[in-house]
Amino acid sequence: MIARNLKSGKFSDGLINYAFEGRELDHKDKGAEVIRYSDDLLVPFSPHDKEGILELKQQFNDRTSKYLLENPDNKNNLIGHQILSFTKEDAEKLKEDGMNKVLDDYIQLAGLEKTKFVAIKHKDTNNPHYHIIYHKVQNNFKKENDWKLNNKTVERGVALALKNRLTLVKNQKEVALTKGVLEIRSKDEDIKKLRNDSEILKSAKNFHHFNKLLESSKITPEFLKDDRVKIDRKIYRPEDLHAVFYLNRNEKAGEKGVSQGKVGKGREASDDKTAGLDFKRESKNIVNVLIGSDDKHATPVGDKSQAFNIVTVNSGDKELTDKYGIKRKRRGKSYLLKNKGAKQQSQSKNLEL
Known part of the structure; x- marks a missing residue:
């Protein structure tokens, strides 16, 4: 099982359309099913409930519009998009109820009960997966702190895989440490x-x-x-x-x-x-996560933001400083002004000699 954070945008229209209808060009049936959602949302009863889908988008977009009125300079994405994807073997082991229980645990770990969210299951690939769409502006109208969100998402997925004794794939064993x-x-x-x-x-x-x-x-x-x-x-x-x-x-x-x-x-x-x-x-010090899936949106791609670098170097150690190319700390402005006179006196004495 993997968890992956994906970028979205300020508004939810395109993402919700994809979650229920698939890509615009092929409109492939995703077998979309709403599994979990926050208490304050009204959700469509099926992928064919056009009015319900429109209402769902409007509920997300109303919060976005209100936030942008008070924060017009905001340049960050406000709609979150995360995916939980299970291997075929894990799906057979957990069954429907087990995967939904893992989803519940993930929602709690991610603190999604603090905001609007909907989890939609897709069954069109060999890897059953959930698209979790949520608003980064929480119910108290404070924006989620998404610092290192890519890493945190991956870590939550690995922790839940370990808890439920699911398969660790690719570099997840290193992430587990x-x-x-x-x-x-x-x-x-x-x-x-x-x-x-x-x-x-x-x-x-x-x-x-x-x-x-x-x-x-x-x-x-x-x-x-x-x-x-x-x-x-x-x-x-x-x-x-x-x-x-x-x-x-x-x-x-x-x-x-x-x-x-x-x-x-x-x-x-x-x-x-x-x-x-x-x-x-x-253990290895640097971990990059690259895990495959049949669904393009559910496929994690390894990048620099998902590296866990736990190498520590003491800059006071000359040998390690030279080895890792760490520059010496520059003197501050106050230090230079304080010692400017002493330096000039030293230079004048050298000239006299």
Whole structure:
């Protein structure tokens, strides 16, 4: 399963037309069906309900027009468009009710209940998928903060795929190790249950620490071909173990912060230098997501905005500075004015000599 954020526009007409009628030239039957929608919307009862489709567009456009009256200089898109797409295998596993449950979880993760939205299912490809159309101007009339929205959308999809044990495709295993996914997963009940089933997992902060705890208990892990690991007759996915470690680190950091009268912050997953797809090698630092689909609108295209770069370099380290081409920090204006006289005196002394 994948989730993908797509660009739309200020008004909803073209997107809603496509969702119900397909492309203008071929008008291919998409098998469109409204699955979920916000309480304040009236939705068409079928793809052939022209009056209902027109009314749906008008409800989105009324909010757009009102927002533009108060914010005439707005140059950003106001209609959001996201897609959830399932592989054929995932669709067979989840069935109709299971896919709708994943959709409900996604709506909650994305906070779409705060605005107008409609989720329309298409059944015209081998990959059943949902088009989620929503207004970025929320019910309190504040615009959604769409900073890094592409990344957040992908992360939500990967987190839900892990939660429901769906297929991870292409680079999704690497995305599963990013902070955004770990933060979502650490709040899921299956991760909390997994941790509480083992005294070792309750304490482990990362794979290195986990290894040490296993050694002290004289337990030897067995590595399986699909990156899973077998420990004491139980099989674990590395992505789940990372989420457990992330939860442990955050809780310990929070306890430390409370004891010191501060708000504790857990370290990012990138701080764990022993992190990886198994116990022995580190994970890749840069992740680009490129996942195929039969539907052109549902096909994610890898781009720079979807890169997760978790490489950190200390600019004070000359060797690394030279290696990564990091420029030295320039002196500020106040520093130059302060030292201008000293520099001139030094130059005049050199001339006298």
